Amino acid sequence: MNIHSIFIHIVELPTIRPHKLSMHTITKQTIVVAQINDTEGLTGWSEVATIGGASYGEATPEAIKVNCETYITPHLIGKNPQQFNLLMYEISKTVSGNYFARALIEGALIDLAAKQRNIPAYDLLGGKTHDSLPVAWTLASGDTGKDIEEAKELLLQKKHRIFKLKIGVGDAMENVEHVLKIKKEVGDGARLTVDVNQAWDETTANYAIARLQDGGVSMIEQPLPKWNFEGMSRLTERFSVPIMADEGANSIHEIFQIAKHRSGNSIALKVCKAGGLQATKTAAGIAEAAGLGLYGGTMIESSLGTAVGLHVYSTIPHLEFGTELFGPLLFKDTITANNIEYSNFEVVVPDGPGFGMIIDEEKLDHYKRS
Ligand SMILES: [Mg+2]
Structure with a gap:
């Protein structure tokens, strides 16, 4: 049940109409998806979104992906996702700021930890x-x-x-x-x-x-x-x-x-x-x-x-x-x-297990940035 592999995907989804904000108009929204697989074949998923690249805030999808892959996920391979609190505390000691990246990883850890116990994430x-x-x-x-x-x-x-x-x-x-x-x-x-x-x-x-x-x-x-x-x-x-x-x-x-x-x-x-x-x-x-x-x-x-x-x-x-x-x-x-x-x-509020969402991996592949 320990962590076996982690993937970070950048995904672009079209919107039903242009969505106009002061800094950007969204016609397709960029989201970053984390996938954490355990050794038993269960997967934890999570997502963060940004608005207009670097226009809303400092975190960009590309930076979130690279920082997750370079500085966060190497700490997690082989670890027990049930210890998400301890794992995120340890990560906070070597990764400052990067709130979006840390939120993304913590979310996928919690989804996986809840799925391993077959309970909704809110119960954790x-x-x-x-x-x-x-x-x-x-x-x-x-x-x-x-x-x-x-x-x-x-x-x-x-x-x-x-x-x-x-x-x-x-x-x-x-x-x-x-x-x-x-x-x-x-x-x-x-x-x-x-x-x-x-x-x-x-x-x-x-x-x-x-x-x-x-x-x-x-x-x-x-x-x-x-x-x-x-x-x-x-x-x-x-x-x-x-x-x-x-x-x-x-x-x-x-x-x-x-x-x-x-x-x-x-x-x-x-x-x-x-x-x-x-x-x-x-x-x-x-x-x-x-x-x-x-x-x-x-x-x-x-x-x-x-x-x-x-x-x-x-x-x-x-x-x-x-x-x-x-x-x-x-x-x-x-x-x-x-x-x-x-x-x-x-x-x-969707009930679990985890966050209660079932990933359609074909669609994820379709909308994923290559
Ligand atoms: Mg606001």
Whole structure:
């Protein structure tokens, strides 16, 4: 049952429509998949995603693969995956940073460890407190009319009633008007939040957030650059609408600083940002102790990576802002034989063994970068 071999795959999956963010428009999403085989023939799988190569964050798919293969996986051959906690601790002593790479490997170790025991991964993380979680959809077609149509259709299908708008590209005040038009059309039947992805300076934020707050928007995500913790503190103090830190809230140490200086009153959790599932739980603990609201974030992972997120988020009792685990709905195809279920405005936590996803290896081969 010890680790026999490890493979890291870069996979590109097409999306159903262009997905416009401040730093990049996604038409095909790049994910990195880890495969850890044991000596008995069981395989642990995990996934992390990045957005637009190096444009969203420092971790690129290519760097994740090379760093996993060069610095992380050689430590693991012949080791027992049940000791994933000890193994990841040992890796942390020789591999600094590299949160995405470490999250990817820890995920595959946990999937394998859970499969060896024939239990769901969430049972290795304390057990689930939710069977399903609220799930927001991101309206990011770039066109107000299309976004309104999309929101109304999703409300009708009972898929989503929380909508996030990506408003970091272009003129800030035009974007604010775009949001307010959509809010007017969807009315009180849905909650509208915005993600600025660091695009504003503080003066623009002061002006735009005042309009958004008056217009009934429910949350403002990362309005300022990730380094501007003091500016985020001033916005949090000034406005009553919740201010969420995402790009600025990565390691548990950053989250502690945000909690201490109130550089936001809510945090977007992401397994890859924290460096793994266990670190995500630690991050949630810091936030809970400081009274910060929590959100189960996404880097737009496919079904596998979404299952990873769901397994850890399901163990966190208070997720005041629900999740945005809509990734699988944005993809034209998947690398798993089963898929994530969405029903009654929620995303369902897949039961195990492991993360509960069955890999379709033919599809994995088809979409894999050669
Ligand atoms: Mg965000």
